Amino acid sequence: MTFLELAESVLKEENKPLTSSEIWNIAVKKGYDKSLNSQGKTPWATLGAQIYVNAKDNPKSIFAKTDSRPKKFYLKLMANTIDIDDNTIPEDLPPAKKKKFEYLEKDLHKYLTYFAYYHMHCYTKTIKHHVSNKKEFGEWVHPDMVGCYFRMEDWKKEVNDFSNAIGVRSIVLYSFELKRELSFANLRESFFQCVSNSSWANESYLVAARISEDEDFFDELSRLSASFGIGVIELDVDDPHSSEIIIPAKHKKNLDLETVNKLAMNNDFKDFIETVKIDLTSRKIHNKEYDTVEEIEKLKAK
Structure with a gap:
C-alpha cells in the first residue's frame, strides 16, 4: 500500500x-x-x-x-456529501496554548525555503550579511533571503523564446526579511527594515513564525502593507505546509538595478544573480546553487 x-x-x-x-x-x-x-x-x-x-x-x-x-x-x-467547512478542533490536537518559542531567526530559513519551493515555485538563496564590507552598506541594505520564480518552467519552449524576443521578463525576483515574531513591539522597525532592503525586487515579504493575533496590530500591519506593497508570510514550523501568505505583496514590474548593483558587492547576492542568469540562458535550473530544500521528515524532526 x-x-x-x-x-x-x-x-x-x-x-x-x-x-x-x-x-x-x-x-x-x-x-x-x-x-x-x-x-x-x-x-x-x-x-x-x-x-x-x-x-x-x-x-x-x-x-x-x-x-x-x-x-x-x-x-x-x-465533496457534495460531506461538510467541507467543518471547523471542529481535530481530535489529535491538544488545546491551543502558548508554548515556548525556541527558534532563532537563522533556524527559520529552512522553513521559508521549503514553503517558497512548494507553494511559490521559488528557489531561494540565503544572504550572509557578515561577508560584506560594512563600510559600503547601510544597516538595512541586505535582505535575509532572496528568491527567483522561473516562469519558463511552466512555459513551452516556443512561448519562452517569444517572451525573450519581445522583452517580457520570464522571472519574478523576491526579497524576504525574516523575524522570529511580529508584534507592536517590533512592527515598525521590522517593517521598514523590509522596505529598506526590498526596493530592488519584484515582490517583497516580511516573514515571521509567530504573528500577534491582536486585532489592532493586524489592522496596522495591513495598513502598512497596503501603503508600501509589502506582503506578509506566516511560517508554521509544526506543519510547514500550513504556512501561508496572509497578505499578498504588490508586484512591481521594474527592478531597481542601482540597488541590485550595490547588493552585488555581497558575494552571496552576486552568486545568486549569476546563477539566475545562467539558468535563464541554459533553460535549466541548477538546484544545487540555491538553498537546499530539506525533506519534510527532517523539518518536523527538529
Missing part, C-alpha cells in the same frame, strides 16, 4: 475532512500502517507531505484540501 492509497482508504471510510495526523492515527488503529511500503522514521510526516503536494500540483488528484488551519483533506468525489 502506498501513502496515497492509505489516505484514500481512510478518507473514504471516515467520510469527512481529516488532517494528515488524523488520517495517520486512524490508519494505525486499523492496522493499515502494517501494509505500508515504507521504512521511514516519520511516516506521518511523509503522508502529510505527499497528500498536500498531490492535492496542490496534480490536476487529476483525487484529493482536495480545506482552507482551514491546520489543513484538512477530503476526496473530491465526496
